[in-house]
Amino acid sequence: MSVTYLNKEDFTAKVANVWNGEEWKYLGDKPAIIDFFATWCGPCKALSPILDEVADKYKDQIYVYKVDVDQQEELSALFNIRTVPSLLFIPMEGKPKMGRGVMPKSDLEYAIKTVLL
Secondary structure, X not given: OXXXXXXXXXXXXXXXXXXXXXXXXXXXXXXXXXXEEOOOOHHHHHHHHHHHHHHHHOOOXXXXXXXXXXXXXXXXXXXXXXXXXXXXXXXXOOXXXXXXXXXXXXXXXXXXXXXXX
């Protein structure tokens, strides 16, 4: 499985419908990571292959999504994204948790195991 790119419609269908002031309710059937990135961002480019590896390794346990902040400004504003990359960790229960900046693969896997699984 590879990383899936999200737009507003995909986000609303696969992640959460939070556009009408609704409370956060995750719609997925397994935990997820959303990478808020920009195509011009060097650290985002460094993180991308790590996310691809994680998506493949944990393909049966989590989803890995990407949101281009320049193309999806409304989604970026919803999560107050000011720095890229920013990673949103979405567990099955409870509120999502935000991480900012590039994470080494070992830290990313630790976050997956402690926050998501």
